[in-house]
Amino acid sequence: MNRDEIRVMVTGVGGGGNGEQLVKALRLARTNYRIIGADITPLSKGLFLTDERVILPPATAPEYLDALMRVCREKRIDALFTGSEPELKRVAAVQDEIRAAGVFLPMNPQSVIETCMDKSKTMAFLAENGFSYPETVPVRGVEDLTRVRAFPVVLKPSIGGGGSANTFIAQSPDELRLFGEWMLRAYPEFIVQRYVGNAGCEYTVGVLCGMDGALINSIAVKKNILSALSCRMKIKSRFSDELLVISSGITQGAIGRYPDVTAQCEAIALALGARSAINIQLRFVDGKAVIFEINPRYSGTSSFRAIVGYNEPDVMIRKHLLGETIEPGFPYEEGVILRGLDEVFVPAKELSGLGE
Known part of the structure:
Protein backbone atom coordinates (compact mmCIF):
# COMPACT_ATOMS: atom_id res chain seq x y z
CA MET A 1 0.00 0.00 0.00
CA ASN A 2 1.23 3.49 -0.85
CA ARG A 3 -1.13 6.13 0.46
CA ASP A 4 -0.66 9.50 2.17
CA GLU A 5 -3.27 8.75 4.82
CA ILE A 6 -4.00 5.43 6.55
CA ARG A 7 -7.51 5.08 7.92
CA VAL A 8 -7.45 3.19 11.21
CA MET A 9 -10.45 2.29 13.35
CA VAL A 10 -10.05 1.62 17.06
CA THR A 11 -13.04 0.26 18.96
CA GLY A 12 -13.72 0.41 22.69
CA VAL A 13 -12.00 3.77 23.13
CA GLY A 14 -13.81 4.75 26.34
CA GLY A 15 -12.95 4.31 29.98
CA GLY A 16 -9.21 4.94 29.79
CA GLY A 17 -8.61 1.33 28.72
CA ASN A 18 -6.86 -0.43 25.85
CA GLY A 19 -8.74 1.36 23.09
CA GLU A 20 -7.82 4.82 24.33
CA GLN A 21 -4.24 3.65 24.78
CA LEU A 22 -4.11 2.52 21.15
CA VAL A 23 -5.44 5.89 20.00
CA LYS A 24 -2.76 7.69 21.99
CA ALA A 25 -0.06 5.41 20.57
CA LEU A 26 -1.18 6.03 16.99
CA ARG A 27 -1.18 9.78 17.66
CA LEU A 28 2.48 9.54 18.69
CA ALA A 29 3.48 7.85 15.43
CA ARG A 30 5.08 9.68 12.50
CA THR A 31 2.85 7.77 10.09
CA ASN A 32 -0.10 9.83 8.85
CA TYR A 33 -3.15 8.18 10.41
CA ARG A 34 -6.75 9.25 10.28
CA ILE A 35 -8.21 7.65 13.38
CA ILE A 36 -11.84 6.58 13.57
CA GLY A 37 -12.88 5.93 17.16
CA ALA A 38 -15.77 3.67 18.11
CA ASP A 39 -17.55 3.06 21.38
CA ILE A 40 -20.97 2.02 22.69
CA THR A 41 -21.73 5.45 24.17
CA PRO A 42 -21.20 9.05 23.06
CA LEU A 43 -20.02 9.84 26.61
CA SER A 44 -16.65 8.29 25.88
CA LYS A 45 -13.52 10.38 26.45
CA GLY A 46 -11.55 8.48 23.85
CA LEU A 47 -13.96 9.42 21.06
CA PHE A 48 -12.84 13.02 21.37
CA LEU A 49 -9.21 12.12 20.80
CA THR A 50 -10.02 10.80 17.31
CA ASP A 51 -10.70 12.34 13.90
CA GLU A 52 -14.06 10.65 13.35
CA ARG A 53 -16.50 9.09 15.83
CA VAL A 54 -18.78 6.11 15.54
CA ILE A 55 -21.24 4.52 17.95
CA LEU A 56 -21.42 0.72 17.79
CA PRO A 57 -23.76 -1.68 19.58
CA PRO A 58 -22.29 -3.74 22.44
CA ALA A 59 -20.17 -6.70 21.34
CA THR A 60 -22.79 -9.03 22.80
CA ALA A 61 -25.54 -7.65 20.58
CA PRO A 62 -26.61 -9.83 17.60
CA GLU A 63 -26.18 -6.88 15.24
CA TYR A 64 -22.63 -6.02 16.39
CA LEU A 65 -20.68 -7.72 13.60
CA ASP A 66 -22.94 -6.39 10.84
CA ALA A 67 -22.59 -2.89 12.25
CA LEU A 68 -18.81 -3.23 12.51
CA MET A 69 -18.49 -4.43 8.90
CA ARG A 70 -20.80 -1.68 7.65
CA VAL A 71 -18.63 0.98 9.31
CA CYS A 72 -15.50 -0.60 7.84
CA ARG A 73 -17.02 -0.32 4.35
CA GLU A 74 -18.49 3.16 4.74
CA LYS A 75 -15.39 4.63 6.40
CA ARG A 76 -12.98 2.80 4.04
CA ILE A 77 -11.07 1.36 6.98
CA ASP A 78 -7.55 0.13 6.24
CA ALA A 79 -6.74 -1.32 9.67
CA LEU A 80 -8.84 -2.34 12.64
CA PHE A 81 -7.89 -2.67 16.32
CA THR A 82 -10.29 -3.89 18.99
CA GLY A 83 -9.92 -2.00 22.26
CA SER A 84 -12.09 -4.07 24.59
CA GLU A 85 -12.05 -7.74 25.58
CA PRO A 86 -15.71 -8.42 24.65
CA GLU A 87 -14.96 -7.15 21.13
CA LEU A 88 -11.71 -9.09 20.99
CA LYS A 89 -13.57 -12.33 21.68
CA ARG A 90 -16.37 -11.54 19.21
CA VAL A 91 -14.10 -10.42 16.38
CA ALA A 92 -11.64 -13.31 16.93
CA ALA A 93 -14.23 -15.74 15.59
CA VAL A 94 -14.61 -13.90 12.25
CA GLN A 95 -11.04 -12.81 11.55
CA ASP A 96 -10.95 -14.42 8.11
CA GLU A 97 -14.13 -12.64 6.97
CA ILE A 98 -12.82 -9.26 8.09
CA ARG A 99 -9.49 -9.74 6.34
CA ALA A 100 -11.27 -10.99 3.22
CA ALA A 101 -13.08 -7.63 3.16
CA GLY A 102 -9.71 -5.90 2.74
CA VAL A 103 -9.21 -4.78 6.36
CA PHE A 104 -5.85 -5.36 8.03
CA LEU A 105 -6.60 -6.99 11.38
CA PRO A 106 -3.45 -7.47 13.52
CA MET A 107 -4.92 -9.96 15.97
CA ASN A 108 -3.78 -13.24 17.49
CA PRO A 109 -5.26 -16.55 16.27
CA GLN A 110 -8.49 -17.55 17.97
CA SER A 111 -6.74 -20.52 19.60
CA VAL A 112 -4.26 -18.19 21.33
CA ILE A 113 -7.05 -15.88 22.47
CA GLU A 114 -9.10 -18.76 23.87
CA THR A 115 -6.11 -20.16 25.78
CA CYS A 116 -5.15 -16.83 27.31
CA MET A 117 -8.63 -15.54 28.13
CA ASP A 118 -9.19 -18.51 30.45
CA LYS A 119 -6.65 -18.55 33.28
CA SER A 120 -7.16 -22.28 33.89
CA LYS A 121 -6.24 -22.99 30.27
CA THR A 122 -3.31 -20.57 30.53
CA MET A 123 -1.88 -22.40 33.52
CA ALA A 124 -2.34 -25.74 31.75
CA PHE A 125 -0.43 -24.39 28.73
CA LEU A 126 2.41 -23.16 30.95
CA ALA A 127 2.59 -26.53 32.73
CA GLU A 128 2.62 -28.51 29.49
CA ASN A 129 5.43 -26.39 28.06
CA GLY A 130 7.68 -26.24 31.10
CA PHE A 131 7.20 -22.59 32.07
CA SER A 132 6.91 -21.31 35.64
CA TYR A 133 3.58 -20.39 37.23
CA PRO A 134 2.16 -20.24 40.77
CA GLU A 135 0.63 -23.38 42.25
CA THR A 136 -2.95 -23.16 40.95
CA VAL A 137 -6.19 -24.87 41.98
CA PRO A 138 -9.29 -24.52 39.76
CA VAL A 139 -12.42 -24.26 41.89
CA ARG A 140 -15.88 -25.31 40.72
CA GLY A 141 -17.30 -26.26 44.10
CA VAL A 142 -16.64 -25.76 47.82
CA GLU A 143 -15.00 -29.18 48.03
CA ASP A 144 -12.21 -28.00 45.70
CA LEU A 145 -11.08 -25.51 48.35
CA THR A 146 -9.75 -28.39 50.46
CA ARG A 147 -7.04 -28.94 47.82
CA VAL A 148 -5.41 -25.64 48.82
CA ARG A 149 -2.64 -26.55 51.27
CA ALA A 150 -0.43 -23.46 51.62
CA PHE A 151 -1.07 -19.79 52.31
CA PRO A 152 -1.27 -16.93 51.44
CA VAL A 153 -3.23 -17.38 48.23
CA VAL A 154 -4.99 -15.22 45.66
CA LEU A 155 -8.54 -15.92 44.50
CA LYS A 156 -9.49 -14.56 41.09
CA PRO A 157 -11.98 -15.24 38.26
CA SER A 158 -10.85 -17.76 35.66
CA ILE A 159 -12.28 -15.59 32.88
CA GLY A 160 -12.31 -11.82 32.97
CA GLY A 161 -11.42 -9.90 36.09
CA GLY A 162 -9.62 -7.06 34.32
CA GLY A 163 -7.91 -4.61 36.65
CA SER A 164 -7.92 -7.33 39.34
CA ALA A 165 -11.67 -7.00 39.82
CA ASN A 166 -13.13 -9.51 42.30
CA THR A 167 -9.70 -10.62 43.44
CA PHE A 168 -9.05 -11.54 47.07
CA ILE A 169 -6.12 -12.53 49.27
CA ALA A 170 -6.70 -15.31 51.80
CA GLN A 171 -4.23 -16.09 54.59
CA SER A 172 -6.09 -18.92 56.31
CA PRO A 173 -8.55 -21.74 55.55
CA ASP A 174 -11.38 -19.72 57.12
CA GLU A 175 -10.69 -16.74 54.87
CA LEU A 176 -10.37 -19.04 51.87
CA ARG A 177 -13.79 -20.54 52.53
CA LEU A 178 -15.38 -17.11 53.15
CA PHE A 179 -14.07 -15.60 49.92
CA GLY A 180 -14.45 -18.87 48.01
CA GLU A 181 -18.15 -19.20 48.79
CA TRP A 182 -18.69 -15.62 47.66
CA MET A 183 -16.79 -16.29 44.41
CA LEU A 184 -18.86 -19.40 43.70
CA ARG A 185 -22.03 -17.34 43.95
CA ALA A 186 -20.63 -14.92 41.38
CA TYR A 187 -18.79 -17.30 39.01
CA PRO A 188 -19.18 -20.91 37.85
CA GLU A 189 -15.43 -21.33 38.24
CA PHE A 190 -12.48 -19.42 39.66
CA ILE A 191 -8.85 -20.17 40.49
CA VAL A 192 -6.78 -20.06 43.66
CA GLN A 193 -3.09 -19.28 43.16
CA ARG A 194 -0.23 -19.29 45.63
CA TYR A 195 0.92 -15.74 46.37
CA VAL A 196 4.52 -15.55 45.13
Missing part, protein backbone atom coordinates in the same frame (compact mmCIF):
# COMPACT_ATOMS: atom_id res chain seq x y z
CA GLY A 197 7.29 -13.01 45.44
CA ASN A 198 6.69 -9.52 46.74
CA ALA A 199 5.54 -6.09 45.61
CA GLY A 200 8.99 -5.21 44.30
CA CYS A 201 9.30 -7.97 41.71
CA GLU A 202 6.15 -7.61 39.58
CA TYR A 203 6.45 -6.94 35.85
CA THR A 204 4.23 -6.52 32.86
CA VAL A 205 5.94 -7.67 29.66
CA GLY A 206 4.88 -7.00 26.10
CA VAL A 207 5.99 -9.35 23.34
CA LEU A 208 5.26 -8.46 19.72
CA CYS A 209 5.25 -11.06 16.95
CA GLY A 210 4.52 -10.49 13.29
CA MET A 211 1.58 -12.00 11.45
CA ASP A 212 4.02 -14.68 10.28
CA GLY A 213 4.80 -15.64 13.89
CA ALA A 214 8.34 -14.23 13.84
CA LEU A 215 9.49 -12.39 16.96
CA ILE A 216 9.74 -8.62 16.49
CA ASN A 217 10.57 -7.27 19.95
CA SER A 218 9.74 -7.17 23.64
CA ILE A 219 9.56 -4.62 26.45
CA ALA A 220 8.98 -4.72 30.20
CA VAL A 221 7.75 -2.46 32.97
CA LYS A 222 8.95 -3.15 36.50
CA LYS A 223 5.77 -2.07 38.19
CA ASN A 224 5.40 0.30 41.11
CA ILE A 225 2.31 -1.34 42.58
CA LEU A 226 2.44 0.42 45.96
CA SER A 227 1.32 3.77 44.57
CA ALA A 228 -2.35 4.57 45.18
CA LEU A 229 -3.21 4.60 41.48
CA SER A 230 -1.59 1.23 40.77
CA CYS A 231 -2.63 -0.67 43.90
CA ARG A 232 -5.86 -2.64 44.02
CA MET A 233 -5.34 -4.09 47.50
CA LYS A 234 -2.67 -4.34 50.17
CA ILE A 235 -2.74 -6.07 53.56
CA LYS A 236 -0.15 -6.98 56.17
CA SER A 237 1.21 -10.48 55.78
CA ARG A 238 0.84 -12.84 58.72
CA PHE A 239 3.83 -14.83 57.46
CA SER A 240 6.45 -12.05 57.14
CA ASP A 241 7.02 -8.32 57.67
CA GLU A 242 6.00 -7.56 54.07
CA LEU A 243 2.77 -6.29 52.62
CA LEU A 244 0.72 -8.55 50.39
CA VAL A 245 -0.19 -6.46 47.37
CA ILE A 246 -2.46 -6.88 44.33
CA SER A 247 -1.91 -4.44 41.49
CA SER A 248 -4.67 -2.57 39.70
CA GLY A 249 -4.96 -2.29 35.93
CA ILE A 250 -3.15 1.06 35.94
CA THR A 251 0.53 0.34 35.40
CA GLN A 252 3.46 2.67 36.01
CA GLY A 253 7.11 2.15 36.82
CA ALA A 254 10.52 1.63 35.26
CA ILE A 255 10.37 0.73 31.57
CA GLY A 256 13.11 -1.01 29.66
CA ARG A 257 14.41 -4.19 28.06
CA TYR A 258 15.08 -6.27 31.22
CA PRO A 259 16.55 -9.13 29.15
CA ASP A 260 16.50 -11.73 31.94
CA VAL A 261 12.74 -11.25 32.19
CA THR A 262 11.78 -10.60 28.57
CA ALA A 263 13.76 -13.54 27.14
CA GLN A 264 11.59 -15.96 29.10
CA CYS A 265 8.45 -14.17 27.92
CA GLU A 266 9.58 -14.26 24.30
CA ALA A 267 9.85 -18.04 24.58
CA ILE A 268 6.29 -18.18 25.90
CA ALA A 269 4.96 -16.05 23.03
CA LEU A 270 6.63 -18.26 20.44
CA ALA A 271 5.36 -21.44 22.12
CA LEU A 272 1.85 -20.01 22.12
CA GLY A 273 2.00 -19.19 18.41
CA ALA A 274 1.35 -15.48 18.90
CA ARG A 275 0.74 -13.49 15.74
CA SER A 276 0.37 -10.03 17.27
CA ALA A 277 0.85 -8.43 20.68
CA ILE A 278 0.58 -10.33 23.95
CA ASN A 279 1.06 -9.06 27.49
CA ILE A 280 2.39 -11.24 30.27
CA GLN A 281 1.88 -10.49 33.96
CA LEU A 282 4.48 -12.02 36.25
CA ARG A 283 6.65 -11.87 39.29
CA PHE A 284 10.36 -12.45 38.86
CA VAL A 285 11.46 -14.82 41.63
CA ASP A 286 14.87 -16.51 41.93
CA GLY A 287 15.68 -15.84 38.28
CA LYS A 288 12.39 -17.23 36.97
CA ALA A 289 9.46 -15.41 35.43
CA VAL A 290 6.50 -16.82 37.38
CA ILE A 291 3.52 -16.17 35.12
CA PHE A 292 0.09 -15.55 36.60
CA GLU A 293 -1.72 -14.10 33.57
CA ILE A 294 -1.34 -13.69 29.80
CA ASN A 295 -3.44 -11.14 27.93
CA PRO A 296 -3.63 -11.92 24.18
CA ARG A 297 -4.07 -8.30 23.09
CA TYR A 298 -2.56 -4.84 22.93
CA SER A 299 -1.74 -3.41 26.31
CA GLY A 300 -3.17 -0.82 28.64
CA THR A 301 0.40 0.54 28.54
CA SER A 302 0.50 0.99 24.74
CA SER A 303 0.80 4.78 24.81
CA PHE A 304 3.77 5.02 27.14
CA ARG A 305 5.50 2.20 25.30
CA ALA A 306 5.06 4.41 22.24
CA ILE A 307 6.56 7.35 24.14
CA VAL A 308 9.85 5.45 24.45
CA GLY A 309 9.80 4.36 20.80
CA TYR A 310 8.08 0.97 21.09
CA ASN A 311 4.87 1.70 19.19
CA GLU A 312 3.15 -1.66 18.65
CA PRO A 313 0.15 -0.68 16.48
CA ASP A 314 2.33 1.54 14.30
CA VAL A 315 4.96 -1.19 13.89
CA MET A 316 2.34 -3.72 12.80
CA ILE A 317 0.82 -1.35 10.22
CA ARG A 318 4.17 -0.28 8.85
CA LYS A 319 5.43 -3.87 8.59
CA HIS A 320 2.38 -5.62 7.19
CA LEU A 321 0.28 -2.91 5.52
CA LEU A 322 2.95 -0.53 4.25
CA GLY A 323 5.59 -3.19 3.62
CA GLU A 324 8.36 -1.50 5.60
CA THR A 325 11.29 -3.45 6.99
CA ILE A 326 11.21 -3.52 10.79
CA GLU A 327 14.46 -4.43 12.52
CA PRO A 328 13.90 -7.23 15.05
CA GLY A 329 14.82 -6.03 18.54
CA PHE A 330 14.79 -2.40 17.38
CA PRO A 331 16.13 0.06 20.01
CA TYR A 332 13.97 2.15 22.31
CA GLU A 333 14.55 4.39 25.30
CA GLU A 334 14.52 3.33 28.93
CA GLY A 335 13.39 5.28 31.98
CA VAL A 336 10.44 5.70 34.32
CA ILE A 337 6.81 6.26 33.36
CA LEU A 338 4.55 8.10 35.81
CA ARG A 339 0.80 8.26 35.37
CA GLY A 340 -2.07 10.40 36.62
CA LEU A 341 -5.50 11.57 35.51
CA ASP A 342 -6.40 13.99 32.76
CA GLU A 343 -9.65 15.53 31.62
CA VAL A 344 -11.37 16.43 28.35
CA PHE A 345 -14.05 19.12 28.00
CA VAL A 346 -16.60 18.40 25.28
CA PRO A 347 -18.90 21.24 24.15
CA ALA A 348 -22.55 20.22 24.02
CA LYS A 349 -22.71 20.85 20.27
CA GLU A 350 -20.07 18.16 19.64
CA LEU A 351 -22.24 15.55 21.35
CA SER A 352 -25.22 16.39 19.16
CA GLY A 353 -26.01 13.59 16.73
CA LEU A 354 -23.72 10.99 18.29
CA GLY A 355 -25.59 7.84 19.18
CA GLU A 356 -28.65 8.68 17.10
